[in-house]
Amino acid sequence: MKLFSLSVLYKGHAKVNLLKAAYELSSFSYFQRSSIQEFMAFTGALIVERSVLGNRSSVKEKDYMCHVHIRDDGLSAVLIADSEYPQRVCFSLLDKVLDEFSRQVDDREWSTGTPDSIRFPLLDEYLSKYQNPREADAITRLQAEVDETKIILHNTMDSLLQRGEKLDDLVQKSEDLGQTSKTFYKTARKHNSCCKMM
Structure with missing residues (x-):
């Protein structure tokens, strides 16, 4: 699972x-x-241009997924990842980026700003932090822990089934032993009946 590009764009009228x-x-x-890098920037801009306001969507291109979130005010974010990266985590990251960006960058700069003029260092941090979705996203981390627990439980059931087969053999042997013991007891009682004291 890998993230390649995270960008913030503004969809204006023109x-x-x-x-x-x-x-x-x-x-x-x-x-x-x-x-x-140029191709990813072009792809992100093209997807935003061809999408409507208030839209979230994912576009698959070979082994890559382009996830886009365009708010009603035109502020947009695009994330390009491999196809294995969880979609829910992608949209969670896009929401977080758009919220932080709109808090830190004045909306008057959205239509005229450039990557050189806009200061938003969190973008690099988010791209780095979310490389591993398990560490960055609490729900993904919990899901991974649940999946690991399922594996442990499954392995335990397998070992119980193997043990269960052996227990069945022991139970059968104990039943046979029980019959032998009963026969021995009856025989011993019969032989000892002559020695009974009155």
């Missing part, structure tokens, strides 16, 4: 404006990174 972006492209070769 055009889409990229306000800030963060990238994690270390899995690509050094010579590919600038082209991939």
Whole structure:
């Protein structure tokens, strides 16, 4: 699971404006990174441009997922991840980014701002922090713990079933032993009846 790009854009009446972006492209070769970064910025702007206000959606392209959240006021966020990354965590991150951005950056800068003029260092922090969804998101962490507990319980049931088969053998042997003991007791009683004192 990997996040590659997280960007904040503004969908105005005339055009889409990229306000800030963060990238994690270390899995690509050094010579590919600038082209991939440009492609991700272009893709994010295109998705925002073609989507309606108040929309959340995900677009699949080969092994990548582009998640977008466009608020009614035009402020938008795009997250590009691999297809394995949990969608619920993506939209949780997008909500958090949009809330923080609108608190820290004046809305008058949204239509004219550029990635160089907008200060929003949290974007890089969020992209780094959310690389592992288990650590960043409490619900994902709890779900992982529940899944691990299921595995432990399943392994325990398997061991009980194996043990249960052995217990069945022991129970059968004890029943056989019980019959042998009863026969021995009856025989011993019969033999000892002549020695009974009156």
